[in-house]
Amino acid sequence: MMRALAPWTGFGNLRKEMDRLFERLGDWDVPEMRTLGDWAPTLDFSENKDSFVVNAEIPGIDAKDISVSLEGQLLTIKGARRHEKEEKGEQVYRAERSYGAFARTVRLPAEVDSSKVTAGYKNGLLTVTMPKAPGAKGSQIPVKAE
Numbered sequence: 001m002m003r004a005l006a007p008w009t010g011f012g013n014l015r016k017e018m019d020r021l022f023e024r025l026g027d028w029d030v031p032e033m034r035t036l037g038d039w040a041p042t043l044d045f046s047e048n049k050d051s052f053v054v055n056a057e058i059p060g061i062d063a064k065d066i067s068v069s070l071e072g073q074l075l076t077i078k079g080a081r082r083h084e085k086e087e088k089g090e091q092v093y094r095a096e097r098s099y100g101a102f103a104r105t106v107r108l109p110a111e112v113d114s115s116k117v118t119a120g121y122k123n124g125l126l127t128v129t130m131p132k133a134p135g136a137k138g139s140q141i142p143v144k145a146e
Contacts, residue, residue, distance in 0.1 A: 050132060
């Protein structure tokens, strides 16, 4: 019966949840999300025992128009997708593809061996493989029972 008289009692918990959400939003590291240009390719960033791997979808671009650089623990992928020339007399009814320059930067969680980084481009997918530096692989420490 008291709840019917005070319908706003649940908003204290909602406010706490909203505060937590906005605190997490403030923790984002902007350099990892940096983009340049009108569009940015989507990418996956993964890790295995020996290396980090970035797969970026960049269809419609020549490999010569893609630049991959590594500075410290920042991997940057840059490029440009050129607009196709329209034919005279051609009427475009829909144009959804994005064109222009782009840049994506990813912060690596550990050091990599920059001399062994490889980048391959096939069927619109750029794959950058970055072997971890020897100290970044970590080590397992056995736990002894006493």
